[in-house]
Amino acid sequence: MNWITVSWPMVAAACLTLGLIELHIGLAQRQQRAARFLFALSACAMAAACGLELALIQVDTIAHAEVLLSLLRVTIGVVLAALMAFVWSYFGAGNRWLALAFACLYLIGVVGELMPGPFNSFHTTITGLRTDEVFRGATFTMLDREFSIWYAFPYLATLTMIAFVADASIRLWRRGEHRRALLIGGSITIFLLVAGVQAALVLANKINMPYMLSWCYLAILVAMATDLSADALAATKLAEQLRESERSMDLAGAAADLGMWAWNISDGRIWATARARALFGFSAAETLSMDNFVNALHPDDRELRRRTIERALATGDDYEVEFRVPLAEDRTRWISSRGRFERGAKGELLGIRAVVLDVSARRGAEVELQRLHSQLAHASRVSMMGQLASALAHELSQPLGAILRNTEAAELFLQHDSPDLGELQEILADIRQDNKRAGDVIQRMRALLKRRDFDPRALSLGGVLDNVSRLTRNEAFTRRTQVEFDECIEPWVVMGDSVQLQQVLLNLVINAMDAVDDLPVDRRKVSVRTQHRGAGEIEVAVTDSGPGIAPQSLARLFEPFFTTKPSGLGIGLTISRTIIEAHGGRIWAESGVGEGATVRFTLPLADEAIAS
Amino acid sequence: MNANSPVVHVVDDDVSYLVATTRLLNAAGYTVRTFASADELLASLGDCAGCVVTDLRMPGMDGLLLQQALLGRANVLPVIFLSGQGDIPATVRAMQQGAEDFLTKTTPKEQLFEAIDRAFARDAVERTDRLRRSELQARFGTLTPRELGVLRQVLEGKLNKQIAAELGITERTVKLHRTAIYSKLESRSVAELTRLAQAAGLIDQRQKDFPKG
Numbered sequence: 001m002n003w004i005t006v007s008w009p010m011v012a013a014a015c016l017t018l019g020l021i022e023l024h025i026g027l028a029q030r031q032q033r034a035a036r037f038l039f040a041l042s043a044c045a046m047a048a049a050c051g052l053e054l055a056l057i058q059v060d061t062i063a064h065a066e067v068l069l070s071l072l073r074v075t076i077g078v079v080l081a082a083l084m085a086f087v088w089s090y091f092g093a094g095n096r097w098l099a100l101a102f103a104c105l106y107l108i109g110v111v112g113e114l115m116p117g118p119f120n121s122f123h124t125t126i127t128g129l130r131t132d133e134v135f136r137g138a139t140f141t142m143l144d145r146e147f148s149i150w151y152a153f154p155y156l157a158t159l160t161m162i163a164f165v166a167d168a169s170i171r172l173w174r175r176g177e178h179r180r181a182l183l184i185g186g187s188i189t190i191f192l193l194v195a196g197v198q199a200a201l202v203l204a205n206k207i208n209m210p211y212m213l214s215w216c217y218l219a220i221l222v223a224m225a226t227d228l229s230a231d232a233l234a235a236t237k238l239a240e241q242l243r244e245s246e247r248s249m250d251l252a253g254a255a256a257d258l259g260m261w262a263w264n265i266s267d268g269r270i271w272a273t274a275r276a277r278a279l280f281g282f283s284a285a286e287t288l289s290m291d292n293f294v295n296a297l298h299p300d301d302r303e304l305r306r307r308t309i310e311r312a313l314a315t316g317d318d319y320e321v322e323f324r325v326p327l328a329e330d331r332t333r334w335i336s337s338r339g340r341f342e343r344g345a346k347g348e349l350l351g352i353r354a355v356v357l358d359v360s361a362r363r364g365a366e367v368e369l370q371r372l373h374s375q376l377a378h379a380s381r382v383s384m385m386g387q388l389a390s391a392l393a394h395e396l397s398q399p400l401g402a403i404l405r406n407t408e409a410a411e412l413f414l415q416h417d418s419p420d421l422g423e424l425q426e427i428l429a430d431i432r433q434d435n436k437r438a439g440d441v442i443q444r445m446r447a448l449l450k451r452r453d454f455d456p457r458a459l460s461l462g463g464v465l466d467n468v469s470r471l472t473r474n475e476a477f478t479r480r481t482q483v484e485f486d487e488c489i490e491p492w493v494v495m496g497d498s499v500q501l502q503q504v505l506l507n508l509v510i511n512a513m514d515a516v517d518d519l520p521v522d523r524r525k526v527s528v529r530t531q532h533r534g535a536g537e538i539e540v541a542v543t544d545s546g547p548g549i550a551p552q553s554l555a556r557l558f559e560p561f562f563t564t565k566p567s568g569l570g571i572g573l574t575i576s577r578t579i580i581e582a583h584g585g586r587i588w589a590e591s592g593v594g595e596g597a598t599v600r601f602t603l604p605l606a607d608e609a610i611a612s
Numbered sequence: 613m614n615a616n617s618p619v620v621h622v623v624d625d626d627v628s629y630l631v632a633t634t635r636l637l638n639a640a641g642y643t644v645r646t647f648a649s650a651d652e653l654l655a656s657l658g659d660c661a662g663c664v665v666t667d668l669r670m671p672g673m674d675g676l677l678l679q680q681a682l683l684g685r686a687n688v689l690p691v692i693f694l695s696g697q698g699d700i701p702a703t704v705r706a707m708q709q710g711a712e713d714f715l716t717k718t719t720p721k722e723q724l725f726e727a728i729d730r731a732f733a734r735d736a737v738e739r740t741d742r743l744r745r746s747e748l749q750a751r752f753g754t755l756t757p758r759e760l761g762v763l764r765q766v767l768e769g770k771l772n773k774q775i776a777a778e779l780g781i782t783e784r785t786v787k788l789h790r791t792a793i794y795s796k797l798e799s800r801s802v803a804e805l806t807r808l809a810q811a812a813g814l815i816d817q818r819q820k821d822f823p824k825g
Contacts, residue, residue, distance in 0.1 A: 394669060394696030398626045401694070401717025405632035408721040412639035427635065434628055477669045478701070 002138035004057060004210075011214045012050035018221050019043030021228070035090035039224065042082035049075040050214035057140040057210045062126045065143055069126075070114060073154065076213060077106050083188060083220075084161055090184070093171035098164040102157045109153025140210045151203070158196045165189050180227065187223030191216045250274065259356040262342075263290060265349055276356050279335055280325055298324035298332060305337075313341065313349075322359060334363035394474050395441045399434035406431050456583070458606045459501075461492040461530065461538060468505040468528075472513075481513050481524040492530070492538050495606045496583045504576040504587075508542040508599050511572065515546030515597060536605045537585075543598040549591040557589050576601075618662035618732045621689065623647045623678065625670040629717065633665070636721060642728065650678035659687050661739060663712065663731035665724075668695035668702055676702065679709050688738065690731035694719075748812035754796050762789040767806055 019040040026036030052072045059065045084102060088094035128144040169185025195216035201207045250273055253260060259276025263269075270288035277284060280296045294302055301323035312319030318340045324332040339354030406427045413419045413427075444467065469485040476483040494501075509526060516524040525545040533539045549557065549564070556562045558577045573587075580587040580601045587601035620642045624630040630646050637644045643662075647653040650673035653664070664682065668675040679691045690712040695702065703714045712734060713727040755763065758779075765775040772790070776783040799805050 397696035397717045398629055402626070402629040402632040404718050405629065405636045405721070409632065409635035409639045412636065423635075427632075430628060430632065434632075437628070473669065473671070474696075477674060 003136065004138045004140060005054070008050055008054040008057075008214070011218060012047040012054075014221055015043045015047040015050060015214065015217060018224060018228075019047065022224070032090065035086055038082050038086035038089055042079050042086060043221070045075055045078040045082060046214055046217045049079060053211050053214055059129070059141050060131065062129060065126055065129065065141075069143075072211075073110050073113065076154075077110055079217075080106065080158070080161060084164060087165055087168050087185070087188065091168045091172045091181075093168045093175075095164055095167050098160050098167065102160040102164060105153050105157035105160060109150050109157065112150035112153065113148070135209045142205070142208070142210075144205075145203070147203075155196060155200060158192055162189055162192050165192070179230070183223045183227060184220075187219045191219045194219070253355075257358055260354070261288075261293075261356065262351060262353045264351045266351075279333065279356055279358055281327065296325055298326055300324075309339070309352075312339075316341070322363075332360075333358060334360045395470065396438055399437040399441070402434045403431050403438075406434070456495045456497055458493050458495055459498045461494050461540075461603070462490075464498055464501050464505065465528065465530070465540075467498075468502050468509060471502070471506060472509050475510065475513060476526075479513055479517065479524070480521045481516055481526060483509065483513070484525070484527040486527075486529045490532070492532075493606045494538065494583070494603045496603065497579075500579045501583070501603075504579050504601065505540070505542070507572045507576050511599070512542050512544035512546070512597075515544045518547075519545065533602060537602045538605055539600055539602050541598050541600045543596060545596045548595055549589060549597045554589055554591055558587070573599075617643055618735060619643045619645050619660050620662055620728055621645050621647065621653055621657070621660075621664045623650055623653050623664065623666040623670070623675075624694070625649060625667060629667075636724075637728075640721070640725060649673065650675070650681070653678065654681055654685075657682075657685065657687060657689075660689075661732075661735055663690045663692060663728060663735055665692045665694060665728070667717075668693050668706075676705055676709070679706065679711060683709065688742075690734050690738075692724075692727045692731055745812055748808055751797055752809075752812055752814065755793065759789050759793050759796075762786060763793050763805070763809075766790065766793070766802060767809055769802075 019042075022036045022043065023040035026033045026040060029036075049072060052068055052075060056065065056068045056072065059068060081103065084094075084099060088099065126143050126145050130142040130144065131139070134140075165185055165188045169181045169189075172181040172185065195213045198207075198209075198212055198216065202209060202211055249260070252258070253273055253275050257275070259273050259279045261270055261272035261276045264271070268289050270290065270293065272280075272282070272288060274284060277286070277288075280293065282288060282292065282296070286292070294305075297305060305321050305323050308319050308321040318338060320336070320338045322334060322336045325335055326332050335356050336359040337354050337356045339352050342350040342353055344350050410424055410427045413424055465485055469483075472483055475481075505528070509528065512526040513524075516526065523545055527543050529541045529543070531539050531541075553562075553564055558573050577587050580603070584604045585602040587599065589597060589599045591597035620637050622630060622633050622637070622644060623646075624633070625648060627648065630648065634644045634646050645660075647656075649670060650666070653666075664678070666675045666678055673681070675691075675693050675695075679693075682689055682691065691706075691710075692712050693703075693706050693714045694717050695714070696717060706714050712731040715723060715727060752760075761779060762775060765778060770778070772783050772786045776786045779786070793805070794800060797805065797808055799808060
């Protein structure tokens with residue numbers, strides 16, 4: 001045991017250690033993975049070369065020495081090639097011609113030496129071994145050799161490699177990465193120079209020492225370790241900054257009541273801020289996946305969210321969706337979520353990043369507004385009922401009158417000696433039918449008065465027109481106005497709430513009657529027409545023969561509380577519009593001064609499937 | 613159908629009520645004709661005696677318009693209105709236009725029968741009046757234009773002398789005309805002439821008073 005047998009394995013161990021560290025980093029991290037692997041390869045190969053050097057120091061036969069030398073040549077080749085590829089990859093710069101020249105020159109050198117005798121007259125031969133040479137108090141073996149031309153090639157290759165590294169370092173320097181260019185480029189250049197010169201001197205027997213290529217490699221190890229530790233320090237600093245900014249983000253998020261979450265597609269995990277977790281009702285420790293998120297949603301809203309995200313995925317835009325999260329005690333929280341897709345360099349989806357906001361208060365206000373609307377609609381219906389009460393009374397008096405007449409007739413029949421029983425039976429059947437008619441009238445009145453939520457169903461437009469025609473007949477009579485309803489020939493079916501649609505139509509017809517009130521009786525005309533407009537739409541138009549609407553009023557007609565009538569509330573058309581829009585239609589007014597006004601609205605026709 | 617027996621013409625767009633009313637009136641012994649609309653009645657109305665029982669509110673021509681239309685006909689049948697419920701403006705208009713009565717559809721049958729009977733009686737009276745008037749008008753129709761002119765002056769209470777001066781004829785000629793008038797109208801005094809002219813609708817009450825002043 002001497003210092004040589006101790007120190008060479010130490011160098012090998014150092015190479016191996018750093019190689020393994022780089023390998024580990026390369027496996028764990030996507031960034032610069034190739035460079036890490038290449039450096040690990042170079043370091044491990046150098047560890048092997050180190051072992052070969054040690055074996056060569058202690059070799060005792062020429063045959064062994066020849067084998068070891070060949071192996072060393074190949075191993076060093078691997079070290080250099082891997083190192084060059086590392087520089088190319090790590091620096092992101094390199095001259096391909098120099099690289100190619102290096103590879104060719106080195107290969108020529110190695111292959112030339114390995115070629116068997118008959119084809120290779122320039123074979124290097126070991127002529128003798130000089131053991132017991134003493135270097136710094138330790139003995140080692142020196143080789144006596146005759147040189148061949150092939151020996152020059154690895155040196156030439158090393159020169160091209162120095163040029164390559166220098167070139168790459170300069171390019172890196174120009175890109176502003178001074179530290180790395182100087183440290184790594186410099187260390188590799190030093191390694192190449194020192195190792196090359198030392199090997200050449202040993203080869204030429206100019207100095208009395210063994211090959212120490214692996215020792216020269218230590219320069220690179222030091223440089224790489226420095227680089228690595230600098231990276232590690234920077235990473236720590238970054239992590240600290242990250243925590244800092246995360247805290248700021250949390251603060252900002254808390255101040256704005258925003259929660260944030262991010263979904264990483266590769267591991268399926270979801271990272272979420274404390275606020276986001278609180279919004280969805282997750283505990284701080286819970287590990288989250290997309291399933292957790294979806295399950296936290298109100299079942300009715302999951303499909304909407306899925307569709308929104310799919311649509312956004314197709315267009316590549318950010319998505320925005322509102323959904324409910326059920327809480328305890330039947331309460332729900334409304335959450336607005338805005339998300340963005342994270343994509344990799346090739347456009348592949350990496351995950352989703354989103355902010356979530358509690359919008360329950362706003363939603364609550366909307367619901368309240370809707371409730372007020374519904375109340376207002378109810379109020380206007382009730383006021384309209386005042387106008388229409390007599391119409392309903394008239395309608396009721398028809399069946400009631402008929403019942404009375406039939407009863408009276410029956411009484412008279414029964415006073416006869418032989419009453420006609422067939423006739424009496426007919427009378428009773430008629431009474432029953434009129435009774436039902438009266439019941440229907442009451443039912444209709446009740447439906448009109450009842451306050452309900454929007455309840456769309458397939459219904460015949462003709463039926464709606466018919467009802468309104470009947471309800472307005474009385475009003476038309478009293479006001480001596482001619483109201484014409486289109487015979488609704490086509491069996492058009494729309495999706496909607498019949499009471500609400502009747503309300504709209506009633507409102508429009510009564511407005512139209514108001515408009516013609518000041519005209520002479522023979523010119524008071526109101527008409528209700530329907531027409532198919534294509535694209536699955538039906539249009540209903542209420543036209544009057546009145547003075548028309550002034551342009552400045554026309555624009556404001558549907559505004560709440562805008563009215564042209566002395567006693568008007570200005571809510572009728574506003575409510576009509578709310579109702580029509582809820583049905584997926586549009587409503588507008590047309591008028592030229594002096595030529596009467598027309599209010600039109602459209603309704604989408606129900607699908608054929610629903611209609612049947 | 614006997615042309616002399618009065619007929620109740622019932623007009624209502626509500627078939628059920630029409631049928632029920634017809635049953636009742638038939639059972640009570642009335643002769644009834646039914647019409648689903650005012651137009652239908654006007655189209656087939658002959659010289660039939662009786663009355664009209666009509667719904668006030670109907671699509672197309674309503675009860676009030678029907679009443680107006682009837683007033684323009686030779687056969688002015690009295691009209692009884694039936695409406696859903698009391699409607700003061702419509703009632704006032706109907707009564708101003710000479711309606712016999714204005715009932716609701718749920719009026720007890722007795723009231724309806726009474727109204728119909730009253731209408732029949734009125735129709736009978738008016739029918740006789742109309743008959744007499746048309747006879748008188750026929751008699752007046754036989755007068756020559758000159759005789760008619762003289763008659764007018766006579767009815768205004770003018771003396772023969774005044775009439776002669778007015779018309780530019782001799783007093784004797786005026787006397788001849790007066791004689792012809794008396795014989796054609798089968799009357800003997802100015803007072804009777806005045807009554808006949810009134811009955812024929814040639815002069816009204818005010819015109820009679822006017823010359824006295």
